[in-house]
Amino acid sequence: MNIEKVLVIGAGQMGSGIAQVAAQAGLQVYLYDIHRAAVTKGRQRIEKSLSKFVSKGKLREDEKEAILARIQDSTSLEDAAHCQCVIEAAVEKMEIKKKIFQEVDQWAPQEAILASNTSSLPITALASYTERPDRVIGMHFMNPVPVMRLVEIIRGLATSDETYDAIANLTEKMGKVAVSCKDIPGFISNRVLQVMINEAIWCYYEGAATADGIDSIMKLGMNHPMGPLELADLIGLDTVLAILEVLQEGYGDPKYRPCPLLRQYVQAGYLGRKTGRGFYNYE
Ligand code: CAA
Numbered sequence: 001m002n003i004e005k006v007l008v009i010g011a012g013q014m015g016s017g018i019a020q021v022a023a024q025a026g027l028q029v030y031l032y033d034i035h036r037a038a039v040t041k042g043r044q045r046i047e048k049s050l051s052k053f054v055s056k057g058k059l060r061e062d063e064k065e066a067i068l069a070r071i072q073d074s075t076s077l078e079d080a081a082h083c084q085c086v087i088e089a090a091v092e093k094m095e096i097k098k099k100i101f102q103e104v105d106q107w108a109p110q111e112a113i114l115a116s117n118t119s120s121l122p123i124t125a126l127a128s129y130t131e132r133p134d135r136v137i138g139m140h141f142m143n144p145v146p147v148m149r150l151v152e153i154i155r156g157l158a159t160s161d162e163t164y165d166a167i168a169n170l171t172e173k174m175g176k177v178a179v180s181c182k183d184i185p186g187f188i189s190n191r192v193l194q195v196m197i198n199e200a201i202w203c204y205y206e207g208a209a210t211a212d213g214i215d216s217i218m219k220l221g222m223n224h225p226m227g228p229l230e231l232a233d234l235i236g237l238d239t240v241l242a243i244l245e246v247l248q249e250g251y252g253d254p255k256y257r258p259c260p261l262l263r264q265y266v267q268a269g270y271l272g273r274k275t276g277r278g279f280y281n282y283e
Contacts, residue, residue, distance in 0.1 A: 001111065001166045005083040007032060007074065009100055011042025013236075013274065014117055015089035017145025020046045021174045022087075023070040024146075030083065032074040039073045046071065049146050080107040085170065087139060089117040092242040097121065098129050105130040113163055115139040119239065120186045120246040123156035133158035137167050140187060141176075143235060151176045152189050185250025190243045194256075197235075198244055200228035201259040204279070211279045229279040233272035241266050 004027060008019040011033040019031040019042065033039045050067060053059035059067075072079075077100070080086050086104050090096050097116065104114060113135045116126055127136035138154025151171045155164055164180070171178040181187045186194065200214050209217070215227020224231075232240050241263060247256035265271075265278065272278030 001084060001113075001162065003084045003113075003166060003170050004028060005085075006030070007077075007080045007083045007086045007104075007108075008089060009033075009077070009086065009104070010089040010091070010117075011039045012089065012091075013045065013143060014141060014145060016042035016045045017049070017143070018087055018089055018117060018141055019071055020049060020067070020146055021141075021176070023067045025170075025174045027070065027173075029071045030074040030079040031071050032077065032079065034075065036073065036075055039075065043068075043071065043073070049144075053146075077103050078107050080104045080112070081109065083108065083112060085113045085115060085166075087115045087117060089141075092119060092121065092239055094121055094125070097126060101126050101129040101136075105132065111135070113137065113166060115167060117141055120190050120243045122185070123154050123159070123183045127156040127158055134160040135163050137163050138181075138183070138187070139167055139171070140189065142189070149175075149177050150189075151178050152187055153178045153180050154183050154187055155180065156183050186243060186247045191247060194240060194243050194247060197228045197232045197240055198256070198259055198262070201232070201262050204229065205259050205261040233278035233280055233282075235272070236274055237262060237271045237278050238266050 006022050006027055007030040008015050009032045011031050019029045023029045031039055031042055050064045054061055054064050086108055088100055090100055114130060115137050117139055119140060123138040127133035130136055136156055137159050140152040142148035142150050153167055168178040203209060203214055204211055211229045215229050218224045218227045241258055244256055244258040269275055270277045273282050276283040
């Protein structure tokens with residue numbers, strides 16, 4: 001299957017990044033969000049990211065303009081009707097994703113693939129909300145999407161080989177590396193990563209070191225590009241909490257129990273970079 005047009009659902013940091021790399025790969029993109037203001041914000045994020053590439057000499061100004069011209073604003077899921085592929089990047093809430101998958105299944109052409117950028121929710125369950133479970137798949141990008149090379153590809157129980165091949169090809173076309181993973185809670189990336197982040201939050205909660213101290217230990221001692229607490233702020237603390245809850249429920253193992261401080265930060269609206277405050281202050 002030749003994928004030329006995609007609908008990206010959700011214009012947040014992940015959705016806008018996905019729309020950007022799709023447009024960079026030459027695809028026509030519809031960038032959808034419920035409110036036009038959210039789409040405008042997503043577009044501004046894309047412009048900023050592309051300008052970074054221009055200032056580094058990795059992209060020409062005219063190429064940047066051409067990429068932006070391939071992205072069309074959307075506030076209607078009916079735009080799925082024009083696309084061979086839909087990539088959903090809405091918030092990590094099953095109820096919301098369920099509604100989106102049910103609706104988009106009505107609009108997308110019969111042969112179109114419905115992919116989800118979910119970071120931990122079961123693909124098999126998402127597929128069950130549609131009439132095309134063989135054409136539903138997980139396409140899990142990493143943040144920041146324009147620079148991270150991995151896309152974790154998750155096959156649901158009914159995902160067909162044709163769907164997998166089409167999405168692996170699309171991933172490659174976007175300049176990324178596809179790595180396959182089974183449909184287990186948290187997949188591989190978050191099953192491993194979030195345990196480390198949660199442990200770092202426990203260390204901070206217990207007063208074992210400052211946030212900067214914990215991050216410095218992991219950066220200088222393990223050569224991680226970012227410390228676990230600054231990475232949590234980048235991912236979003238609400239997302240970190242949601243993933244830990246999926247892991248805890250999915251495996252029933254107390255090792256995934258979210259640190260109470262994480263829960264409290266989320267309750268307070270300290271969600272990391274996107275709200276200007278998390279383990280660090282960004283204002
Ligand atoms: N758009 C374009 N370019 C960007 C960018 C963006 N959004 N963000 C960073 N860059 C570029 C920078 O301009 C810079 O380019 P050059 O190398 O050409 O100078 C390069 O990326 C490196 O950036 P910086 O010099 O600013 O800073 P850095 O060296 O610390 O790199 C980073 C930034 C790439 C984010 C790096 O810190 C890193 O790899 N951090 C870890 C990120 C990570 O682990 N992501 C996965 C999170 S988990 C996830 O996403 C999945 C989930 O489900 C939760």
